[in-house]
Amino acid sequence: MDDFLDDGIMGAGFTLEQILTDAVTSPYLDDSYYDLLRQDMAEWEAMGQPLSEAERASHEALILQENWLLDRRAYEKWLHLYSARCLYWIPAADGLPAPEVADPQHQVTIAFDDRRRLGDRIVWLRTGVASAQIPVSHTAHLSSGFVRVPTVREGEVKIRSSFLCHEIRAGHPVQVLSGWMGHVLVEEEGSWKIGRKLVCLLDAGRAHHNLTFLV
Amino acid sequence: MTRYQSIPTGLDGLVEEGRVHRSLYTDRAIFEREMTHLFGGTWTYLAHESELPEPDDFVQRRLGLRRVIVTRDGEGRLHGLLNRCTHRGATVCRQAEGKAKRFTCPYHNWSFANSGELRSVPLPRGYGPSFDRAKLGLGKIRVESYRGFVFGTLNQSLPPLQDHYGTALSILDEWLDRWPGAEIKLRRRTHRLICNGNWKLIYDNAADGYHPGFSHASLLRMRKARYGGGVDMQWTLGDVDAGLQTVADARNGCTFIDQRAEIARYWDQAAPMPGEEAYAAQIRARYPEVAERALDVVVGSGMNLNIFPNLLVIGNQLQVIEPLDVDRTDLIWYATALEAPNLPPEVNTLRMRLQEDFPSFGEPDDLANFEECQAGLSIPEMDWVHVGRHMDTGAEYDGPRGLTTGPVSDELPMRVFWTEWLKRMQSDDEMRAL
Numbered sequence: 241m242d243d244f245l246d247d248g249i250m251g252a253g254f255t256l257e258q259i260l261t262d263a264v265t266s267p268y269l270d271d272s273y274y275d276l277l278r279q280d281m282a283e284w285e286a287m288g289q290p291l292s293e294a295e296r297a298s299h300e301a302l303i304l305q306e307n308w309l310l311d312r313r314a315y316e317k318w319l320h321l322y323s324a325r326c327l328y329w330i331p332a333a334d335g336l337p338a339p340e341v342a343d344p345q346h347q348v349t350i351a352f353d354d355r356r357r358l359g360d361r362i363v364w365l366r367t368g369v370a371s372a373q374i375p376v377s378h379t380a381h382l383s384s385g386f387v388r389v390p391t392v393r394e395g396e397v398k399i400r401s402s403f404l405c406h407e408i409r410a411g412h413p414v415q416v417l418s419g420w421m422g423h424v425l426v427e428e429e430g431s432w433k434i435g436r437k438l439v440c441l442l443d444a445g446r447a448h449h450n451l452t453f454l455v
Numbered sequence: 456m457t458r459y460q461s462i463p464t465g466l467d468g469l470v471e472e473g474r475v476h477r478s479l480y481t482d483r484a485i486f487e488r489e490m491t492h493l494f495g496g497t498w499t500y501l502a503h504e505s506e507l508p509e510p511d512d513f514v515q516r517r518l519g520l521r522r523v524i525v526t527r528d529g530e531g532r533l534h535g536l537l538n539r540c541t542h543r544g545a546t547v548c549r550q551a552e553g554k555a556k557r558f559t560c561p562y563h564n565w566s567f568a569n570s571g572e573l574r575s576v577p578l579p580r581g582y583g584p585s586f587d588r589a590k591l592g593l594g595k596i597r598v599e600s601y602r603g604f605v606f607g608t609l610n611q612s613l614p615p616l617q618d619h620y621g622t623a624l625s626i627l628d629e630w631l632d633r634w635p636g637a638e639i640k641l642r643r644r645t646h647r648l649i650c651n652g653n654w655k656l657i658y659d660n661a662a663d664g665y666h667p668g669f670s671h672a673s674l675l676r677m678r679k680a681r682y683g684g685g686v687d688m689q690w691t692l693g694d695v696d697a698g699l700q701t702v703a704d705a706r707n708g709c710t711f712i713d714q715r716a717e718i719a720r721y722w723d724q725a726a727p728m729p730g731e732e733a734y735a736a737q738i739r740a741r742y743p744e745v746a747e748r749a750l751d752v753v754v755g756s757g758m759n760l761n762i763f764p765n766l767l768v769i770g771n772q773l774q775v776i777e778p779l780d781v782d783r784t785d786l787i788w789y790a791t792a793l794e795a796p797n798l799p800p801e802v803n804t805l806r807m808r809l810q811e812d813f814p815s816f817g818e819p820d821d822l823a824n825f826e827e828c829q830a831g832l833s834i835p836e837m838d839w840v841h842v843g844r845h846m847d848t849g850a851e852y853d854g855p856r857g858l859t860t861g862p863v864s865d866e867l868p869m870r871v872f873w874t875e876w877l878k879r880m881q882s883d884d885e886m887r888a889l
Contacts, residue, residue, distance in 0.1 A: 260680055269730035270737070274804075332644040347644040348790035348807045351815065354729040363677045364816055370673035371827075372819035447647035447785045452819045 250309065253317030259362055263355040268325045274345040277329070279393075280436065281342075284422050288387025288400050299399050300386045302432055303423055307381035310454050315362040318454070323426050323433040328353040330439040330455065350444065350451060361454070370452065375410040377453035383421070396435065397425040403439075405455055417455060418442050470877045473843030473870075477832040480653040480840075486781035491886055493764045493879050494519030495596070495609040497708075498616050500766035500775060501525050501535060503789070504603040505640040506552070511569060514552045517777055518607055523596060524548045525605060526569040529556065535596030535607040536571050537888055547593070558593075571595050594888030602631060603639070604766075609886040622856065623709035623762050630760060630768055634752050637795035641773070643807065646788040646814040650822045652829035654765075654778035657786055658872060660821055661759055661767045661774075662702055662710035664863030665844065667691035670824055674816045678726075687726035687812075690717035696850070700863035703854055708763030708875025710868035711858075715758065721751035728753075728808035734801045742799045752793055753805040761868070763875055772810055782829050786822070788814055842869040 254262065291300055302321065309318040322328075330350040333342040344352055353361060365373060382404045389398040405417040419441045426435035439455050466485075469476035479485060493499075495518045502525045506514050513526040515538065522538040524547075538546045540560040547558040547567060557574060559566040566575045571593040576582070596607040599616040601624050606616050613619055631639065650657065660666065668675070668691045675692060690698055699716035718724055725731075739746040755770030767774035771793075777785040790810045792803040832840070845851065845865035854860025861867045 264681060265732050266727065266729050267732040269808075270733035273730075332646065341644070344807065345804050346792070346807065348646065348810050349644070350646070350811075352729060352808060352811055356727060357729055360677055360681060360727065360816070363680055364673055367673045367676045367680075369676060370820055371670065371823040373673075374823070445647075447649045447787075449649040449651070450819055450823070452815075 250312065250314055250317055251305065251320070253314065253320045256316055256363070256366055259316060259319060259359045262319075262359050263324075264359075266354055266356045269327075269354050271345075273325075273327075274343075276393075277327075277344060277436070280398075280422070280424065280438070283389060283391050283398060284400060284438070286389050288389040291386050291388055291399075295388060295397075296386070298432055299388070299397060299423075299425055302425065302434070303383060303386070303399065303401065303421075306434065307383055311379050311381055313376065313378070315365060315454070319358060319362060321434050322355065322358065323428050323435045324355060326355050326358070326434060327436045328358055328439075328454075329437065330441065330444070330451075332444055334440075334442065334445045350441070350448075351439075351455075365452075372450055372452040373409075377407050377409045377450075379408075379453055379455075380406045389422075391424075395427060397432075399423045399425065407453055409450070412449075415449060419444070466877060466880055470873050473846050474839045474841055475873055476838055477834075477840060480655060480829065480832045481781060483781045485880075486653075486778070488880060489764075490519035490521075490778065492882060493876065494778070495521065495607070496879050496882065496884065496886055497610060497763065498599070498606040498608050498613060498619055499764065500604065500762060501596075501598065501607045502605045503639070503641045503773065504533070504600060504605060505638070506642055507533075509554070511554050511556050512552075513548070513555055513569065515548055515550065518596065518609075519778065522546055523607070524558070525598070525607075526555075528568070528570040532570070533598055533600055533605060534570050535598040535605075536567075536569075537594035537596065539594065540565055541573065541591045541593065542576075567593050597889060602627070609888060610884045611887055611889075612884050619707060620709060620762060622706040622858065623711075623760060625856070626705060626711055626758070626760050627762075627768065630756050630758050633756060634748070634793060634795055634798055637752075637793045637798055640792045640794050641789050643790035643792050645790065646811075646818075648786045648788070648814065648818060648822060650784045650786055650825050651782060652784060652822075652825040653782055653832075654776050654784040655872075655876075656825035656828050657776050657784060658761060658764065658767070659869055660825065661761045661769065662712050662868035663866075664691075664695060664700055664702055664712050665866070666821075666824075668693070668695065670820055671817055673820055677816065682727065687724055689724075690714065696862035696864050698863065701854060701860050702863055702865050702868050703856075703861075704859040704867060704871045705760065706858070708872055708879075710759075710761045710871055712759040712863060712868075713757070714863075715756075718757045721754040721757070722747070725754045726809060726812045728805055728812065730805060730808055734805050738799050738801050741801075745797060745799070749799050749802050750805075752798070753802050753809060755809070763872070770810070770813065771806055772813075786818075788818075842866045842873070846870065 331342040332350045383401045385402040391398045407415045422438040424436040425432045507527045510529050524536045526534045542565045545562045547560045564577045573591045598607045700714045703711045705711045760768040765776040773789040775787045851861040
């Protein structure tokens with residue numbers, strides 16, 4: 241297991257022990273939350289504006305920090321970037337999926353993790369006995385093309401970006417994932433958190449070899 | 456590379472009582488014969504009717520390595536067509552699914568009805584009296600459907616589907632009839648998982664009640680650490696043969712794990728799923744009379760029913776094995792919804808979430824182990840794979856339906872598979888398109 245200090249140079253984080261008891265129920269993913277996701281999908285279509293210096297310093301920096309923590313496998317710190325009612329969503333349909341093929345209320349996804357399932361995923365990765373992660377995956381995320389997309393939702397910021405993610409596991413070829421991401425940022429306890437993260441893979445509809453790492 | 460002199464007579468020495476030869480997983484000549492003599496050589500699952508509900512709907516699939524189209528014609532009848540133009544051989548359909556009255560080959564525009572007949576060719580004056588349009592329809596697969604499950608074969612001498620797989624289909628009835636009057640619906644997206652291993656490693660595993668406590672240690676430890684005992688799959692820990700699960704020979708290569716006796720209450724033993732508390736409360740508030748029964752059908756059936764050679768009915772999902780090469784297989788998990796007039800629609804929102812659980816936390820570990828099997832089996836000096844567990848312990852008995860049944864860790868299902876495998880591979884039956 242990776243060692244880290246609570247407020248080390250990589251920033252604040254949880255301990256694995258804290259995650260074990262964090263969010264062991266799943267009360268907030270209800271009809272209104274799915275409504276919100278349908279609204280998100282419509283809003284992501286819009287033309288975005290390049291970020292201002294201030295937006296880069298807070299929003300782009302947060303997403304780049306997320307990439308860095310994932311690439312460092314610092315999952316306990318990574319979870320700390322997420323809000324209490326968060327979602328990490330990878331549709332199983334290509335592109336900017338149309339609601340009829342990717343409405344998660346009616347369709348299965350590659351990943352649809354509320355706060356509880358994110359905790360499950362981190363604990364699962366840390367068991368050290370997952371054959372799919374022996375040896376472990378290492379990733380290199382590259383994000384660019386950050387734009388702010390308008391939203392009608394007050395207090396929320398929508399940032400769209402393009403990404404490449406290389407993944408390597410000893411004994412296996414390099415996997416390359418690409419596509420775009422949407423981050424919905426919300427303010428919580430005085431700082432920006434990731435409220436919803438959408439990962440649209442270019443090849444979401446195709447077969448994948450081992451997606452047990454975090455994108 | 457191979458130890459046998461010729462297929463099929465040389466196969467006998469590769470399948471023995473309690474052990475099979477590694478080359479069955481690694482030899483490309485064997486793989487190629489499987490692709491004709493098993494896939495399409497016997498009744499082979501192709502599609503579910505809910506994927507093509509309307510007249511003129513189609514889906515493109517594989518029957519072994521053959522590209523095939525499953526269609527519904529204008530009158531609603533099902534057809535299985537070989538996706539190969541009778542002119543120069545190009546595929547006539549290049550979409551994964553859709554709606555089409557006709558399939559027109561883009562190369563020279565020969566055009567076929569969705570029932571297969573050749574309808575038109577451009578510049579017809581270029582063909583003389585020998586040109587017999589009636590003989591130039593798309594190759595047709597023999598297809599039959601049972602309660603929405605569409606199977607196909609090119610073996611014209613097989614008995615009808617319901618005779619051939621009657622036992623397995625009677626078990627499928629139990630899987631289907633958990634909510635009276637309900638129908639399962641696909642078109643709910645899929646998990647598509649690549650395995651760099653031979654396809655049979657997946658079939659071997661689908662009725663392997665010996666592996667879960669070990670291969671799924673990550674899932675079981677995570678669940679225990681987060682939720683304590685009592686949730687999903689706890690029955691796979693410890694001496695599973697002292698438990699209530701069984702395996703059975705469902706005949707003609709089909710196999711069955713029955714976990715149902717371990718499940719006191721489906722909903723209480725469900726894996727965690729996003730939205731669980733929100734929708735449980737909503738279902739109980741809106742539909743008090745059916746709520747508890749409805750919550751139970753969110754959860755997987757407690758049955759693994761494997762229909763030779765490629766359909767694995769597990770939990771609430773249909774897994775389809777798509778072999779691509781001797782050491783490369785796609786495993787497609789089709790999510791299912793359950794629809795009935797008196798079934799709360801919220802059930803399906805939860806079912807989608809639950810069907811993401813095992814592809815996230817369970818199957819990847821199995822696939823990693825299958826790939827490592829493939830790596831190990833490539834070693835030429837080590838010949839055998841052991842499939843003899845409970846073969847001679849006296850633990851097997853005549854169980855329900857008169858089926859040979861054993862404790863859950865019994866490798867009876869593998870022996871059942873290999874018996875059917877050998878029979879099909881040595882068969883002289885002719886494979887022929889209609």
